[in-house]
Amino acid sequence: MSGRRTLVAGDSVVLGGIRPHRIRDWPATARLGAGPALPPRSLRWVCGLLPGGESTAWWAEVASCFAETPDPDERRRFLRSYRRSVAQLVWTSWTSQVRCVRPALAGVEYRGVEWKGTDMAFASPEDKFGIKIRSRPRTLEQNYSMIAGTIYIVGGIIGFFITGFASITEMTNHALFGIFMLNPFHNIVHILFGLLWLLGSFTLTPAGNEGINITLAGVYLLAAVLGFLGYFSLLSIPSGFAGDNWLHLVTAVVTLIFGSGLLSAIGGRQSATA
Amino acid sequence: MTVGVLVVLGALLDGPDTELYGLEIVRASGLEPGTIYPILQRLRGAGWVSDRWEDPEPARAEGRPPRRYYRLTMEGRARAVHALQQGRDRSGLSRLLAPPHFPATPTTEAGPA
Numbered sequence: 001m002s003g004r005r006t007l008v009a010g011d012s013v014v015l016g017g018i019r020p021h022r023i024r025d026w027p028a029t030a031r032l033g034a035g036p037a038l039p040p041r042s043l044r045w046v047c048g049l050l051p052g053g054e055s056t057a058w059w060a061e062v063a064s065c066f067a068e069t070p071d072p073d074e075r076r077r078f079l080r081s082y083r084r085s086v087a088q089l090v091w092t093s094w095t096s097q098v099r100c101v102r103p104a105l106a107g108v109e110y111r112g113v114e115w116k117g118t119d120m121a122f123a124s125p126e127d128k129f130g131i132k133i134r135s136r137p138r139t140l141e142q143n144y145s146m147i148a149g150t151i152y153i154v155g156g157i158i159g160f161f162i163t164g165f166a167s168i169t170e171m172t173n174h175a176l177f178g179i180f181m182l183n184p185f186h187n188i189v190h191i192l193f194g195l196l197w198l199l200g201s202f203t204l205t206p207a208g209n210e211g212i213n214i215t216l217a218g219v220y221l222l223a224a225v226l227g228f229l230g231y232f233s234l235l236s237i238p239s240g241f242a243g244d245n246w247l248h249l250v251t252a253v254v255t256l257i258f259g260s261g262l263l264s265a266i267g268g269r270q271s272a273t274a
Numbered sequence: 275m276t277v278g279v280l281v282v283l284g285a286l287l288d289g290p291d292t293e294l295y296g297l298e299i300v301r302a303s304g305l306e307p308g309t310i311y312p313i314l315q316r317l318r319g320a321g322w323v324s325d326r327w328e329d330p331e332p333a334r335a336e337g338r339p340p341r342r343y344y345r346l347t348m349e350g351r352a353r354a355v356h357a358l359q360q361g362r363d364r365s366g367l368s369r370l371l372a373p374p375h376f377p378a379t380p381t382t383e384a385g386p387a
Contacts, residue, residue, distance in 0.1 A: 063339045065296050065307050081306030092312040096319035
């Protein structure tokens with residue numbers, strides 16, 4: 001018989017054309033000696049938990065193991081052991097997958113490889129994650145972040161005095177300084193962005209802070225465009241040439257100029273690497 | 275290094291050129307296949323053991339799926355000998371790992387191969 005499982009008498013579940021979720025057909029096959037039995041399909045789900053190549057290899061080996069084990073008792077014992085070891089199997093498969101990646105990376109000779117002026121063999125957490133560890137003077141970009149963040153946080157807090165806490169995400173007629181339309185949600189967003197700026201200023205490295213600034217500039221640019229087109233009633237922003245949209249556009253441009261490291265680059269100074 | 279790993283290494287160290295497939299290792303070591311597989315996976319990842327799939331043609335002629343054969347690499351052999359020695363020195367394992375290592379049980383020879 002070839003590898004295909006044959007239907008045998010007494011196999012009524014499968015003969016009836018129903019796919020049962022608890023398949024115990026393999027002992028029947030083995031008992032009746034209907035050729036090399038396929039591995040129990042009740043193990044098939046395990047393949048879905050394994051990384052790609054590994055699942056194929058594992059299933060092939062399980063198939064080989066069961067095909068050469070005619071004794072039903074032994075098969076049952078094997079099945080139980082496979083079931084018991086699923087957690088271990090999944091863990092080992094994925095961790096060895098990761099270990100396979102690591103030597104591949106280690107094969108790249110890091111020693112002497114410079115990335116933005118830093119020898120990566122000795123890369124510090126600052127180089128890797130952009131989180132400031134040793135203290136250093138604030139750069140121009142970080143000073144800009146500090147000012148912008150402070151302004152936006154103060155604006156957000158003042159905004160709450162104007163809007164109160166009602167109708168959080170609706171169009172309102174509350175206006176800060178008479179021109180900037182607000183609702184409470186808009187204030188929350190202002191405070192969050194201000195916090196991001198302050199984090200960039202005080203807790204990130206110069207390079208990390210520039211990343212925050214570029215991102216926020218992009219977000220503000222997007223907000224200006226969407227607000228102009230009238231898609232931001234969620235933030236109580238009117239469409240067209242409203243104060244909010246101008247403010248967002250100006251914020252984006254100023255952030256790109258002062259916060260992205262552009263001025264440093266023009267001034268000929270080395271750009272921030274960490 | 276757990277006892278299971280040592281037992282598997284012992285089975286593979288049986289001869290100078292031993293090449294076993296999963297079920298043979300199960301028979302030789304007395305462990306269950308579900309336990310063996312992750313062990314072999316880890317040994318393979320560490321480079322102690324190399325694997326090879328059997329040629330599918332003769333296997334198909336015998337009406338069974340191809341087997342996956344495992345053997346110790348040069349490095350693995352040296353390390354396995356050392357590890358087994360260390361394992362044997364630990365009192366509780368001396369009985370389990372006493373030389374000669376696991377002589378293949380009759381089922382291996384008379385198996386449905």
